[in-house]
Amino acid sequence: MSPEDMLGATLAAATQTIVPEEASTRSTDDDRRLAAQCANGDTAVFERIYRTHGERMKSIAYNHLGNVSDAEDAVQETFLKIHRAASTYSGEASFSTWMYRILINTCYDILRKRQRRPEDQEDEGSFERTAPAVDDNKRIALRKLLNALPEQRRSVFTLFEIEGLSHAEIGNILGITEGNSKWILFSTKKQLQEQWKKR
C-alpha cells in the first residue's frame, strides 16, 4: 500500500463516524413531545421511529446477539419497553440515545437469559449487501472475534466501528465517559488486532 493509499484509508476510518440526524438536531422539547406521544401509544409515531432507526436497531441487535430471530425479538421488545417507559423519559439524553440504551440493555438481557455465546446461532450470509467491501472470510472471522468479547467491549466496537456513532453518543448510551469509550475502543482494537494477525 502506498503512503497516499495509507493516508486515505486512515482518514476514511477516522472520519466514518456518522452522527445520527435525530440525536444531533432534535431539541429537548421535541424529544419530550416524542416521548409523550410514545407514552400515549401513538402507533404512527412508533412507525416513524421504526422507519428512521429500525435498520440500525436491527443491526446493533444482530451484532450483539448473532442471529436474525433474536435481533428482531430484541427490537420488538425495545419498542414495547419504550412504550412502557416513555412517561419516565427525563430529557437528560436525546430520545434516540435513550432508545439505543434500552436496546443494548435488552440485548444484554437476552444474552444473559440464554447464557451462551451467540456464535452458536450464527446465520451469517442471509443479508442483503449492495456492494460487499470485504470478503466473507474476513467478515466471518471478525464476527467470531467480536462474539468472544465481553459485553461492553463488543458494544463500544459495534457502535463506533460498525454503526458509526460518536464516542459522545456511545458514552451516553453505555453510561460511560467519552474518554472511556475511546480507551475501550483502542484496547479492544489492539486485542482484535493481535488475533487478526493470527488468523
Add this chain to the structure above:
Amino acid sequence: MTHIDELLANGDDASMQAAAIHAANCGECADLLADWNDLSTTARDLHATWNSDTLWPRIERKLRSERRTPSFRWMQIAAAVVIMIGLGVMAAFALREQKEQRDFDKHIYVDNALNDVEKAERAHVAAIDRLEKLTDAKLEQPTTPLMVSYKEKLVVLDDAIAECQTNIERNRRNAHLRRQLLAIYDAKRQTLQDVLREETHVSNP
C-alpha cells in the same frame, strides 16, 4: 505505549493523519496501521441489513394489544388502593368491635353499680318505713302543734320523695337525683326520730 499507539488511541483526524505520515516511513508501523484500518473496513461491512416485512406489523400488533391491557403501573396503583381500602375497613371494623366491647363492659359496670345503689336504697327505705310505723299512731292523731307541724313536714317530704323517684325512673343513672333522694330520706329519718323523741319526752315528763 508506542508513539503510533498514542496516535491510534487518540483516534481524531489529526492523530490518524500523523499516524499515516509516520507509517509511510516505518515498515513495522505501516503493517500495524494496515491491520488497524483493515479491522475498521471489515467492521463497517458487518452492518447487517435484511428485509423483515413482518417485523413492523408484529411490533404494531404488540403495541396495540399493550394499549388495550391496562398498564402494569395502573394495575399496581389499583392493587395498592384495594389493599389500602381493605386495611381501612379491617381497622374500622376492629375499632368498632373494641368500642362495642368497651361499651358493653361499661354498661355492665354501671348496671352493677346501680344495682348496688338501688339495693342500698331499698334497705334504707325499709328501715325508714319501720321507723315510720312506730310513729304512725302518734301522727294519726297529733295532740300538740309540734306534732301537727312534724306531720305536715313528713307529708311534704313524702311528696318530694315521690317526685324525685319519678325523675329517677326516667334516668336511672342520674347520680345527682339519687343524692337528692338520699338527702330527703335523711331529712325524713331525722324528722321521724324527732317525732319519737318528742313522744318519749311527752310520755316521760
